[in-house]
Amino acid sequence: MRRLLRLQWPMIAVVLIFVVAFGLAAANFWRRGALLIGIGVGFAAVLRLALTDxxxxxxxVRSKGIDFATMASVAAAMVYIAWTIDPLGTR
Known part of the structure; x- marks a missing residue:
């Protein structure tokens, strides 16, 4: 079990960020949850770029450059959407 945690800590860290983000969204803080999802994907992109395979x-998933470019694009889109969409009376 310790070996698994040691080997997969980057993915576990990203999943924990997503769990918190989905918890915020479920608690009707959907804009903050969406922003945290974008931040989580951005964190995954940085980890993919910084760490060896x-x-x-x-x-x-694929090569380092393709993985980083894909995750960085998704992160930028999520952060942009979370910041610019009208809250419609929600928090």
Whole structure:
């Protein structure tokens, strides 16, 4: 179990960010939750860029450049949407 946690810590960290984000969205703080999802994907992109393929664990899908570009694009889109969409009376 410790070996699994040591090897997959990047993915576990990203999943924990997503759990908090979905909790915020479920508690009717959906804009903050969406922003945190974008931040989580951005964090995954930075981890994918900074870590070797062996250390990045389950964040590795394709080549480092493609993974980073895809995740960074999704993160930028999520952060932009979360910041610019009208709250419509929600928090």
């Amino acid at each position: 062996d250390r990045a664990g389950l964040l590795v």
